Amino acid sequence: MLKEVSKRLEEFEQQVYQHLKELQDRHASVVQERPKSTNSEDISRMQEVATFSVNFQKQLDIIRKELQAVSDSVLRQEERIDELEQYSRRNCLLFHGFAEKPGENVTDAVLKIIKETLNINIEQSAIDCAHRIGKPIRYVAQAVKEGRRSIIVKFVS
Numbered sequence: 001m002l003k004e005v006s007k008r009l010e011e012f013e014q015q016v017y018q019h020l021k022e023l024q025d026r027h028a029s030v031v032q033e034r035p036k037s038t039n040s041e042d043i044s045r046m047q048e049v050a051t052f053s054v055n056f057q058k059q060l061d062i063i064r065k066e067l068q069a070v071s072d073s074v075l076r077q078e079e080r081i082d083e084l085e086q087y088s089r090r091n092c093l094l095f096h097g098f099a100e101k102p103g104e105n106v107t108d109a110v111l112k113i114i115k116e117t118l119n120i121n122i123e124q125s126a127i128d129c130a131h132r133i134g135k136p137i138r139y140v141a142q143a144v145k146e147g148r149r150s151i152i153v154k155f156v157s
Contacts, residue, residue, distance in 0.1 A: 013067075016060055017060075020060065023049075023052075092155070096151075100132065107124060110153050129154050
C-alpha cells in the first residue's frame with residue numbers, strides 16, 4: 001500500500017511541476033513579447049503573474065511536506081500493524097513441505113507430523129486452529145510445479 005501511495009504522490013508531484021513549468025514558460029514569453037512601453041496596466045499584469053507563480057511554488061512546497069508527512073504516517077502505521085500481528089502470531093508455528101491430500105483434516109495431519117517427525121506427544125486440545133496457507137492446488141502437475149502449501153498452526157498456549 002505504501003508503494004502505491006508513494007507512486008501516486010510522485011505522479012501528482014510531476015503533474016504539478018509540469019503545470020508550474022508551463023506557467024513559468026508563459027510568464028517568460030509574455031515578458032519577452034511585451035511592448036517596451038511602461039504601461040502601468042502591463043506592469044501590473046506582469047506583477048500579478050509573478051506573484052501567482054511565487055505563491056503557487058509556496059503552496060506546492062506545503063503540499064509536498066504534507067504528502068511526505070502522510071507517507072511517513074502510513075509507513076509508521078504499517079510497522080505498528082506488523083508489530084501487533086507479530087504479537088498475535090507468537091503461539092504459531094509454520095510447517096513446510098508436507099504432502100497435501102484432498103479432503104484432509106489439517107489438525108490430524110499436524111498431530112501426526114508432530115508425533116512421528118518430532119517425537120512429541122500432544123493432545124488435539126493443545127491446537128487452537130490449523131490450516132493450509134494459500135489457495136488449494138487443483139492439478140497434480142500444478143502441485144508439483146508450485147510445491148506444497150505450508151501449514152500454519154496456532155497453539156492454545
